[in-house]
Amino acid sequence: MEASQNTPAQSIDELASILQGVGVSEVPKMPNTYPELNPFDVYRAHITELLASICDVEKSIILAAMQWTTTLEKGDLQLPVPALRKKGVKPDALAKELAEKFPESVLVERPTVVGVSLAFFFKTSPLTKLIVPFVLKNGAKCGFNPNFGLRDPTDPSKGKKKMIVEFSSPNIAKPFHAGHLRSTIIGGFLANLYEGAGWDVTRMNYLGDWGKQYGVLAVGFDKFGSEAELVKNPIGHLYEVYVKISAISREEKEVMDAKEEEIKKLQEAKEPTGEKEAELQALIDKGVDEQARKYFKRMVDGDSEALGVWKRFRDLSIVKYKDTYARLNIRYDEYSGESQVQDASMDEAAKILEEKGISHVDRGAVLVDLSKHQKKLGKCLVKKKDGTSLYLTRDIGAATERFEKYHFDKMIYVVANQQDLHLAQLFKIMELMGRTDISSRCEHINFGMVLGMSTRKGTARFLDDILRDVGDKMHEVMRGNADKYAEVEDPHKTADTLGISAVMVQDMKGKRVNNYEFNMDRMCSFEGDTGPYLQYAHARITSITRKAPLSLEELLSADLSLLTEPKAMDLVRTLACWPDVFVNTVKTQEPTTVLTYLFKMVHTLSSSYEVLKVVGSEEELKKARAALLVAAKQVLGNGMRLLGLSPVERM
Numbered sequence: 001m002e003a004s005q006n007t008p009a010q011s012i013d014e015l016a017s018i019l020q021g022v023g024v025s026e027v028p029k030m031p032n033t034y035p036e037l038n039p040f041d042v043y044r045a046h047i048t049e050l051l052a053s054i055c056d057v058e059k060s061i062i063l064a065a066m067q068w069t070t071t072l073e074k075g076d077l078q079l080p081v082p083a084l085r086k087k088g089v090k091p092d093a094l095a096k097e098l099a100e101k102f103p104e105s106v107l108v109e110r111p112t113v114v115g116v117s118l119a120f121f122f123k124t125s126p127l128t129k130l131i132v133p134f135v136l137k138n139g140a141k142c143g144f145n146p147n148f149g150l151r152d153p154t155d156p157s158k159g160k161k162k163m164i165v166e167f168s169s170p171n172i173a174k175p176f177h178a179g180h181l182r183s184t185i186i187g188g189f190l191a192n193l194y195e196g197a198g199w200d201v202t203r204m205n206y207l208g209d210w211g212k213q214y215g216v217l218a219v220g221f222d223k224f225g226s227e228a229e230l231v232k233n234p235i236g237h238l239y240e241v242y243v244k245i246s247a248i249s250r251e252e253k254e255v256m257d258a259k260e261e262e263i264k265k266l267q268e269a270k271e272p273t274g275e276k277e278a279e280l281q282a283l284i285d286k287g288v289d290e291q292a293r294k295y296f297k298r299m300v301d302g303d304s305e306a307l308g309v310w311k312r313f314r315d316l317s318i319v320k321y322k323d324t325y326a327r328l329n330i331r332y333d334e335y336s337g338e339s340q341v342q343d344a345s346m347d348e349a350a351k352i353l354e355e356k357g358i359s360h361v362d363r364g365a366v367l368v369d370l371s372k373h374q375k376k377l378g379k380c381l382v383k384k385k386d387g388t389s390l391y392l393t394r395d396i397g398a399a400t401e402r403f404e405k406y407h408f409d410k411m412i413y414v415v416a417n418q419q420d421l422h423l424a425q426l427f428k429i430m431e432l433m434g435r436t437d438i439s440s441r442c443e444h445i446n447f448g449m450v451l452g453m454s455t456r457k458g459t460a461r462f463l464d465d466i467l468r469d470v471g472d473k474m475h476e477v478m479r480g481n482a483d484k485y486a487e488v489e490d491p492h493k494t495a496d497t498l499g500i501s502a503v504m505v506q507d508m509k510g511k512r513v514n515n516y517e518f519n520m521d522r523m524c525s526f527e528g529d530t531g532p533y534l535q536y537a538h539a540r541i542t543s544i545t546r547k548a549p550l551s552l553e554e555l556l557s558a559d560l561s562l563l564t565e566p567k568a569m570d571l572v573r574t575l576a577c578w579p580d581v582f583v584n585t586v587k588t589q590e591p592t593t594v595l596t597y598l599f600k601m602v603h604t605l606s607s608s609y610e611v612l613k614v615v616g617s618e619e620e621l622k623k624a625r626a627a628l629l630v631a632a633k634q635v636l637g638n639g640m641r642l643l644g645l646s647p648v649e650r651m
């Protein structure tokens, strides 16, 4: 591997010496800037100092006023002059004045005036000398900033802030639907994001693994289950069993409803019904529903045999889930679940709700009327007539338990926007209970629907099916190019990775709240902004840098002043944005922020190959170009890994 993993990060002294080399005597520094982790901060602080010397505006105001540009043609940074909040002067006049008075700088050109804004272009030669070594030395850490997650940015010894990201959270014996898929992808990304920002992240999977349906499942397993199948394919097999037993339960219900109808008629006709009623009772007792109810009751009461069966289903499912998640580069620190919520914490919550007069009893059930506080929150049930808990009740208990256990500073629930109401109710109830210490730290990260997620073999039920299907599709696409295909070492594995990238990129391309259409052909195409295209870009740059195998030392010794082509400069300027893109992503919490950048970057990259030939160039030039391309590969790889993708080296 070239410049990556364990290479030491660039130190502030190294930065200082590079800056001295280009004629800047001191590292420009301002509060909340991290020049050693983000070269843009060097420029922001530098420009701020220069502007402060020619106008009477607070440095902090100048710094905050500086903005990113949308395209390179608009400069590297811009400053809308009205944001300087200077009273009594016309912004366009002030812009002109500042541009004229702007002192000579070795780092930036004199700003150009565009309307009421100043556009700053960084001088490219010093920028290149700053950026290329910065990326090469920081390697896999490049772009990330572990300071954001510090409890106290001025005192790292106080440790990191604690975050729980709860995501994926499928239901055992039920299909893994699109909502779970998106939660898995987006949640995995968010966990990486916050880790990159220096938070101490706990990845949590909150399984749907409790409720009467697990009684149904146990009854079903008795009838239709197979030990061998269970071990081989627990998730699929349990689902099969569940489907079969649910069908029986539905049929039975029809029969019972008919019987009940009959009895009612007899009662109306004042005929004796004793015998019929006994018959119905016998039917009910024998029925799946009643047996399941009894079975679940045993689970609730802690019957070890009943719990043992259920625990096996759960454990085997988790083993299988782990494999699948690993394909997506996801691992969990905790598999919690609805079943793990303690009665004690739910009882405690119920007590508080009652004492504070938040809940009331209605026909034996316990309700909370949230509509008084916010109309759309409505009324919600927190305890059923028979005393059993609900989804919402378990979430209340779970939140308090997690807070006890982790003392988190922030907890993110990555759940589809179909559950907006549920989570809003949860947070509101916590608040009314007086637990603002918890509710204020919770955030629901939601997302829209996936439309038409079916595969060619029918409707996809499980994550594995989806991944297998896109993998097959990718394999087919790869076979389309026979020459290339022959060169790929392990086509199955590559197709699998590409397929996963296809699904993930399609999912993360738009804003989270948008719905999107699951379109297998489009996502698997090498054309357009797709996962395979991104992978192709990574494989291509790898293949080019492979042809100039240079050590990190050699790359760092390159004479970067040889990089003068406009294409090289565009690439350097684009790479320089990466740490800022990361900062912005922490703000937006949108994977599309990263993807949009990466696509822009690979477009710049691919249009530069023609000009920046490595092979065949004279030795020194080759070294300089290789240094730039290795840096580009590093940034591309870092961005892809942040999203949860596995960059491929060949394809």
Ligand SMILES: NC(=[NH2+])NCCC[C@H](N)C(=O)O
Residues within 6 Å of the ligand: 166, 169, 170, 171, 206, 207, 208, 395, 413, 415
């Ligand atoms: N804490 C939560 N409620 N998380 C979301 C759980 C999602 C739930 N298992 C479902 O499939 O709908």
